Amino acid sequence: MSPRNSVLEAGRTRQRIVDRGLALASVDGLEGLTIGRLATELGMSKAGVLGHFGTKEGLQLAVVDAAAEMFSREVPQRARGASPGLARLSALCEAWISYLERALLPGGCFFTAVAAEFDGRGGPVRDAIAGLDSLWRRDLGIHIRSAVAVGDLPADTDPDQLVYELFGIMLALNHSLQLHRDDRAPGRARRAVRQRLGTR
Numbered sequence: 165m166s167p168r169n170s171v172l173e174a175g176r177t178r179q180r181i182v183d184r185g186l187a188l189a190s191v192d193g194l195e196g197l198t199i200g201r202l203a204t205e206l207g208m209s210k211a212g213v214l215g216h217f218g219t220k221e222g223l224q225l226a227v228v229d230a231a232a233e234m235f236s237r238e239v240p241q242r243a244r245g246a247s248p249g250l251a252r253l254s255a256l257c258e259a260w261i262s263y264l265e266r267a268l269l270p271g272g273c274f275f276t277a278v279a280a281e282f283d284g285r286g287g288p289v290r291d292a293i294a295g296l297d298s299l300w301r302r303d304l305g306i307h308i309r310s311a312v313a314v315g316d317l318p319a320d321t322d323p324d325q326l327v328y329e330l331f332g333i334m335l336a337l338n339h340s341l342q343l344h345r346d347d348r349a350p351g352r353a354r355r356a357v358r359q360r361l362g363t364r
């Protein structure tokens with residue numbers, strides 16, 4: 165095998181490990197993601213799995229990065245075509261609801277699960293999760309301020325408060341879908357968003 169093919173094969177193997185790790189962690193959490201379990205499920209040796217990440221923490225961080233890429237692809241990127249202002253904000257919320265509704269991961273929203281798992285801890289994994297959460301909140305705030313600036317939302321709108329309320333709607337949606345298997349929950353979330361944003 166040529167060096168180039170070796171590098172490509174190593175990259176494919178690493179991606180296969182991360183993809184499986186992401187699905188498992190969405191259900192069992194990042195602490196439930198063990199080198200041994202992944203090795204067994206993928207038909208690899210523990211050393212073969214570990215060699216791609218160095219440590220369990222390295223694996224966890226790679227899975228967090230993969231989850232962020234999935235979220236970015238499924239939510240912000242889907243709303244890129246909408247006009248700035250309320251149309252873009254509404255499109256983001258709809259993409260967010262759709263992302264949860266389509267259950268792309270068996271455990272629902274990865275970040276909801278791991279935030280609860282790591283919120284009381286310290287360390288690089290918690291910092292990565294908190295940083296990505298803060299980045300998404302910041303981006304939503306930017307779109308809310310844009311909607312205010314063009315007159316789509318009232319001038320006295322508190323962007324931080326609206327971000328807080330939108331997060332609350334999505335957390336309730338994920339909870340209803342995962343814990344109660346409530347297929348009416350996406351409709352409720354859409355109504356809540358429309359009421360809060362003043363859209364039809």
